[in-house]
Structure formats: C-alpha cells, structure tokens
Amino acid sequence: QKEVEQNSGPLSVPEGAIASLNCTYSDRGSQSFFWYRQYSGKSPELIMFIYSNGDKEDGRFTAQLNKASQYVSLLIRDSQPSDSATYLCAVNPYNNAGNMLTFGGGTRLMVKP
C-alpha cells in the first residue's frame, strides 16, 4: 500500500463547476498536509496547506482534512481552464528525518470550456 494515494485521473469537469480532488494517507500520525499544482513540464507550486481537522479556504480553493478517516481533499470552485494541471497531495509524516514530504502520485485535472 502506498503511503499517500490519489486517483490518477484524469478528472474532467466543465468550466464553472466544482472540482473535487481526494487523497488518502496511511500514517495515522501525519501532522500536516499540502496541495501542490503542477502544470505540464513545470515544477510543483504550493496551493495551500492544512494541519487542523475541518476546512480551510483560500479564494476558490478549499482544503478539507479528516484525520480520523485519514483523508484530505481539495475543492476548486468555479473551475477555470487555467486550473487544468496535475494536483499533488503531500504529507508531513510523524517520523520525519530530514523533514521530507511524502507525495502522492497526483491527480490530473482537465477543465473543459
């Protein structure tokens, strides 16, 4: 079992819809969770992070964390074609030599005009 799992997609949504991206993790002691966006041929860029149960909103993006169920999700409201990218979930595990992040495989999102 992978430590951080994401559906690879592609997830296709129409412009203006809500895109919902999900991520599950295996380390119950994981402490903080990050969402990165990666455009094709580019490097990942941070969208937002969350460390407390519940929702965290930043503009059109909302991160949701449920530690009991070990999942974290990212909602994108009013999706735009420019949101088409691969979204990477990253987890800060409990035992963390080197302060590394463990990444999921990413979900490819396609927003169709």
Add this chain to the structure above:
Amino acid sequence: DVKVTQSSRYLVKRTGEKVFLECVQDMDHENMFWYRQDPGLGLRLIYFSYDVKMKEKGDIPEGYSVSREKKERFSLILESASTNQTSMYLCASRGLGRNTEAFFGQGTRLTVV
C-alpha cells in the same frame, strides 16, 4: 522572491558518462532533496540532506550519489549514466518545521542516449 535554481533545464548525455546536476537555494534552508519524476510513477525521492555534508538515501538511490559541501548547494551525481535514468529531475528545499512548504527548482529534463 525565494528561489531554488537548477543548473540546467535540458541535458542530453551519453550512456556511461558521469553527470552532475546542480541545485542552489537562497533561503538558508537546512533540508534539500532530489526527486525524479516519471509518467505514472509520481515523484520519487532519490536522496536528501538535512545538513552540510549529511546525506540520506531515499527510495531509489541506486545509480546516484550526492554531495552537499555548502548549505545552499546540493548536487546529484549519476556515476555512469544509463538510458533508464532518462527522466525529469527536481530539486527541492525546505526549512525546519512541519508546516513549512517545500520549494522546487524548475527541473532538469535529462535524456541519456
């Protein structure tokens, strides 16, 4: 503007060559990482370093070595390049603390022929 800079955007090398990939960060981060990214396999950690002259193996260290002589610089070395090392290589740095983000360089697309 914080930066992680990789020495080359594109590289083409011959099988058996020794290859050096350089990464420099200007954020005074303790932790630096080398990943490779391949379609369908996500980000895979090759090596990381949590201090000058300190290094730890990641998930796929075979065929690679690293060097960190100065805090700001982390080098990845392919001792004898092979075609299966053709990939996108990403360097990242991260400060201390569980809620800090990792910053990525622009990536090096390496092709071994």
